[in-house]
Amino acid sequence: MGYVDEAVTSAKIPTIKGSKEWGTYQIHGIKIKKIHITEDTLDVAITKVVTIVRSATPLTERCPTARETASDGVCLQTVSHVSADFDEFGFNYAKTTFPKMDDSGTATAQLVDLSATISFEIVVDDSGALTVDNVKANIKIGALDVQVRRR
Numbered sequence: 508m509g510y511v512d513e514a515v516t517s518a519k520i521p522t523i524k525g526s527k528e529w530g531t532y533q534i535h536g537i538k539i540k541k542i543h544i545t546e547d548t549l550d551v552a553i554t555k556v557v558t559i560v561r562s563a564t565p566l567t568e569r570c571p572t573a574r575e576t577a578s579d580g581v582c583l584q585t586v587s588h589v590s591a592d593f594d595e596f597g598f599n600y601a602k603t604t605f606p607k608m609d610d611s612g613t614a615t616a617q618l619v620d621l622s623a624t625i626s627f628e629i630v631v632d633d634s635g636a637l638t639v640d641n642v643k644a645n646i647k648i649g650a651l652d653v654q655v656r657r658r
Contacts, residue, residue, distance in 0.1 A: 529602050532601075537596045538593065539593055543590040587622035
């Protein structure tokens with residue numbers, strides 16, 4: 508599973524920032540330090556793959572689990588029981604409404620029991636070119652434990 512660990516820990520996670528009616532916030536320097544994924548704790552299931560190309564039969568008749576909007580192929584993939592540790596990252600916020608307050612500092616986090624279901628359509632046009640379309644993801648996090656460090 509070393510290739511999965513390397514791919515995940517080398518991924519660049521962009522800064523998360525924004526503003527709301529109450530003020531502004533930012534989380535920066537986010538990096539996954541370690542992913543906890545083993546063959547014993549990882550469940551991967553591909554529930555349906557449809558590879559029929561240019562069929563006149565609607566996909567929902569060929570694949571009962573497919574959505575009515577699907578085209579020539581659908582892949583549903585589920586991954587579960589994944590956990591990860593994050594390196595220390597920075598945060599700041601400024602609440603500009605009553606009661607006004609602001610803070611900044613560093614924190615660490617642990618992601619526990621992540622599961623994800625990913626679905627997409629593989630569409631084949633008249634020339635035979637493949638396109639991946641209607642990509643959807645449903646992600647559930649069992650827990651996200653965050654520890655704020657003192658400034």
